[in-house]
Amino acid sequence: xSNRLLSLLIGFAVVLLLAYSSIFVVxxxxxxxxxxxxxxxxxxxxxxxxxxxxxxxxxxxRVQFVSDQALxxxxxxxxVQVSGGKFYEVDAFLIYKITDARRFIGIVAxxxxxxxxARLRTRLDASLxxxxxxxxxxxxxxxxxxxxxxxxxxxxxxxxxxxxxxIEDVRIRRTDLTQEVSRETYARMRSERLAEAxxxxxxxxxxxxxxxxxxxxxxxxxxxxxQRDAEILRGQGDAERNRVFAxxxxxxxxxxxxxxxxxxxxxxxxxxxxxxxxxxSEFFKFFxxxxxxxxxxxxxxxxxx
Numbered sequence: 001x002s003n004r005l006l007s008l009l010i011g012f013a014v015v016l017l018l019a020y021s022s023i024f025v026v027x028x029x030x031x032x033x034x035x036x037x038x039x040x041x042x043x044x045x046x047x048x049x050x051x052x053x054x055x056x057x058x059x060x061x062r063v064q065f066v067s068d069q070a071l072x073x074x075x076x077x078x079x080v081q082v083s084g085g086k087f088y089e090v091d092a093f094l095i096y097k098i099t100d101a102r103r104f105i106g107i108v109a110x111x112x113x114x115x116x117x118a119r120l121r122t123r124l125d126a127s128l129x130x131x132x133x134x135x136x137x138x139x140x141x142x143x144x145x146x147x148x149x150x151x152x153x154x155x156x157x158x159x160x161x162x163x164x165x166x167i168e169d170v171r172i173r174r175t176d177l178t179q180e181v182s183r184e185t186y187a188r189m190r191s192e193r194l195a196e197a198x199x200x201x202x203x204x205x206x207x208x209x210x211x212x213x214x215x216x217x218x219x220x221x222x223x224x225x226x227q228r229d230a231e232i233l234r235g236q237g238d239a240e241r242n243r244v245f246a247x248x249x250x251x252x253x254x255x256x257x258x259x260x261x262x263x264x265x266x267x268x269x270x271x272x273x274x275x276x277x278x279x280x281s282e283f284f285k286f287f288x289x290x291x292x293x294x295x296x297x298x299x300x301x302x303x304x305x
Contacts, residue, residue, distance in 0.1 A: 021054040024063045031068045031101045036061050066101050073117045080132040091174040103164030127155035
């Protein structure tokens with residue numbers, strides 16, 4: 001019984017081992033390629049449970065898995081020359097998918113993805129240099145950027161299809177000036193801005209001088225108008241004063257002469273004024289008259305008597 005049980009157990013283990021080595025699973029992220037005696041027997045790209053010949057010795061069925069996802073690789077710091085002759089640094093990346101696993105395994109040794117990406121990287125580098133070489137730097141910053149990426153993808157399409165790969169997208173992540181071009185561009189921009197500042201400053205000075213000239217002219221005109229009006233008013237005032245004096249003189253010439261003399265005395269004989277004049281001077285005639293009037297005044301009552 002023990003030998004029979006042992007035989008059954010051994011037989012069962014062999015069956016399990018054969019079943020295990022004959023079954024493989026394909027998930028949603030993979031494709032499975034069955035290789036029999038060095039030749040591709042079958043390709044499975046639908047998720048599920050599949051069978052093959054047990055074991056892989058002596059070149060029997062061997063399963064190789066390849067990705068069924070969209071894959072990406074980046075190409076950084078590519079030095080490209082634009083149509084103007086200057087150099088720029090470009091970063092780009094490529095999105096691709098293995099759509100023909102049979103061709104991919106057959107062309108790329110061992111189905112090594114790194115080898116396939118190395119081929120695509122070389123082709124992408126050359127295509128970027130060509131596309132940028134036909135355009136100026138501004139094209140990568142304008143609406144032409146989309147057309148440039150499509151052109152690069154078209155360049156890669158043929159080589160990618162030969163590898164069993166489909167190019168899904170090409171993107172340019174960065175386009176920057178090199179250090180040399182950056183310094184030159186900065187110096188040029190600085191010179192342009194300084195020239196623009198000088199032009200603005202010159203225009204401002206010109207406008208300032210023009211406005212100051214207008215303001216100065218207006219000041220002169222206003223002063224002239226004010227002085228003219230003042231002279232007119234002063235003339236009118238003098239004329240009115242003279243008219244008043246003339247009218248007063250006509251009414252009482254003696255009083256007017258007396259008034260004028262009193263005003264002259266007030267102007268001439270101020271505090272601390274010293275004058276050397278003859279007593280018989282015409283200037284003191286009213287003093288003489290007032291003195292005579294003072295002498296004659298006492299005699300008036302006697303006459304009344």
